[in-house]
Amino acid sequence: xxxxxxxxxxxxxxxxxxxxxxxxxxxxxxxxxxxxxxxxxxxxxxxxxxxxxxxxxxxxxxxxxxxxxxxxxxxxxxxxxxxxxxxxxxxxxxxxxxxxxxxxxxxxxxxxxxxxxxxxxxxxxxxxxxxxxxxxxxxxxxxxxxxxxxxxxxxxxxxxxxxxxxxxxxxxxxxxxxxxxxxxxxxxxxxxxxxxxxxxxxxxxxxxxxxxxxxxxxxxxxxxxxxxxxxxxxxxxxxxxxxxxxxxxxxxxxxxxxxxxxxxxxxxxxxxxxxxxxxxxxxxxxxxxxxxxxxxxxxxxxxxxxxx
Numbered sequence: 001x002x003x004x005x006x007x008x009x010x011x012x013x014x015x016x017x018x019x020x021x022x023x024x025x026x027x028x029x030x031x032x033x034x035x036x037x038x039x040x041x042x043x044x045x046x047x048x049x050x051x052x053x054x055x056x057x058x059x060x061x062x063x064x065x066x067x068x069x070x071x072x073x074x075x076x077x078x079x080x081x082x083x084x085x086x087x088x089x090x091x092x093x094x095x096x097x098x099x100x101x102x103x104x105x106x107x108x109x110x111x112x113x114x115x116x117x118x119x120x121x122x123x124x125x126x127x128x129x130x131x132x133x134x135x136x137x138x139x140x141x142x143x144x145x146x147x148x149x150x151x152x153x154x155x156x157x158x159x160x161x162x163x164x165x166x167x168x169x170x171x172x173x174x175x176x177x178x179x180x181x182x183x184x185x186x187x188x189x190x191x192x193x194x195x196x197x198x199x200x201x202x203x204x205x206x207x208x209x210x211x212x213x214x215x216x217x218x219x220x221x222x223x224x225x226x227x228x229x230x231x232x233x234x235x236x237x238x239x240x241x242x243x244x245x246x247x248x249x250x251x252x253x254x255x256x257x258x259x260x261x262x263x264x265x266x267x268x269x270x271x272x273x274x275x276x277x278x279x280x281x282x283x284x285x286x287x288x289x290x291x292x293x294x295x296x297x298x299x300x301x302x303x304x305x306x307x308x
Contacts, residue, residue, distance in 0.1 A: 039119070039126070041082045041093045050080050050095055052119060052126055061126045063117050064133045065097055069110065075101050078109070083156030088163055088182070089189030090129075091119045094137065096154055113138065113151045116191045129190070137194045139167075139180060147171030150178055150197060155221045158182070162229035164249065165194060168203070168221045175203040175220045177234060179249045198249045200232070206243065206254045207236025233257065 038055035041063070053060035068075040078098040085093050098112035114137040118129040128134075139150040148171045155168040159179075167178045181196040203220050210216065218237035225232055232243045234254075244252040 039085055039087075039091060041085045041095075043080060043082055048077075048080065050082060050093075050097075052085075052093055054126075059124065059126045061119070061128075063093060063095065064128050066099070066111075066113075066115060066134050066136070068099060069101075074103070075099055075110070076107070078107070078112075079154075081154045083114070083153065083167070084158045084165070086158040086160070086182075086191075088158065088160050089184055089191065091121075091126075092191050093117045093119065094156060094158075094165065094191075096152065098152075114153065114194070118190055132190075135191060135193075137191075139194050139197050143169075143176060143178065143197070143199050145171060145174045145176050145202065148174055148176045150176075150180070153178075155223055157223050157225045157232070159225040159229035161227070162249075164225075164229065166200075166223050166225055166232050168223055168234075170221065173204075175217075175236075177201055177203055177206075177223065177232065177243065179232075179245075200243060200245070200249070201251045203234055203236045203241075206234070206251075207239060207241050208256075210238045 039052055040055060041050070041052045043050055050063040050065070051060055052063060065077055065080065068077075076099070078100045080095060080097040083094045083096060085091070094114060094116050096112070096114055099110055100107040101110050116135040116137055117133060118135075119126045120129060121127075137151075141149045141151060143150060148169050150167050150169050153167040153169040157166045158164075159166070163182045163184075164179045165182055167180065169176055169178070177200040179198050179200060180194040182191055183193040183195050184190060185192050204217070207220070210218065216237070218239075219235045220237055222235040223232050230245055232245065234241050234243055240257040242255045242257050244254065246252045
């Protein structure tokens with residue numbers, strides 16, 4: 001069993017944060033030297049755009065989004081969010097985005113879904129696949145939980161060994177963990193879709209609420225596959241839980257990994273920071289700085305990581 005250990009921390013206070021949703025730190029054997037630092041995909045909360053870049057901060061690229069419907073002036077992207085990055089096959093980023101139609105002061109959701117973007121290394125630069133820059137990934141919308149649609153999942157994690165994607169989709173009453181098989185073109189290994197959707201369970205039922213604030217949902221939803229694909233770490237309420245999977249990818253039980261103290265030094269539970277989980281292997285990271293309108297520095301905290 002791979003234990004979880006504390007890793008280094010980077011702290012920040014800023015009004016405009018980078019939302020780091022996925023970090024991939026493994027290099028392909030055939031990849032150029034510039035790729036060995038890994039790839040980060042993230043949402044820039046200053047602009048709302050999705051980006052990918054090398055682990056050393058170079059070769060930053062804005063990820064292409066699906067085309068807006070006509071008339072494009074009346075439509076906008078809404079709530080784009082990175083799920084994860086994979087190198088099991090071509091380097092690919094999977095993200096969620098919605099599209100709304102704006103009419104005066106009202107906006108109506110007209111489309112949303114999960115999309116895959118393959119990134120090629122061209123002369124040391126990251127570039128989207130010119131033949132098919134954006135691929136829609138469609139799953140069955142009904143999974144037996146009212147209001148939960150896997151095509152609107154905001155959290156995810158790839159399993160490099162099982163070639164599956166863990167998804168977390170929410171409603172007002174449920175936060176459902178699922179896994180789906182990654183479908184590929186067998187000649188190119190490009191991701192073409194998702195299938196074999198399996199519901200693991202409602203995270204709110206797998207975890208235990210904090211007794212001091214039983215109605216608080218905490219940081220439920222962040223997930224990360226173990227290196228062998230047999231377990232998933234999930235943030236549930238205010239704790240980290242280890243969800244065991246059967247060979248059929250169903251729930252085989254959950255163990256509490258750590259109970260994070262509820263109160264911050266100031267005594268305000270709302271100021272406590274979220275615990276995120278990173279894939280193996282542990283790698284040093286430099287402070288990422290972003291200047292926004294107020295020229296405030298941004299950094300990111302990673303309290304946990306898998307280690308062999």
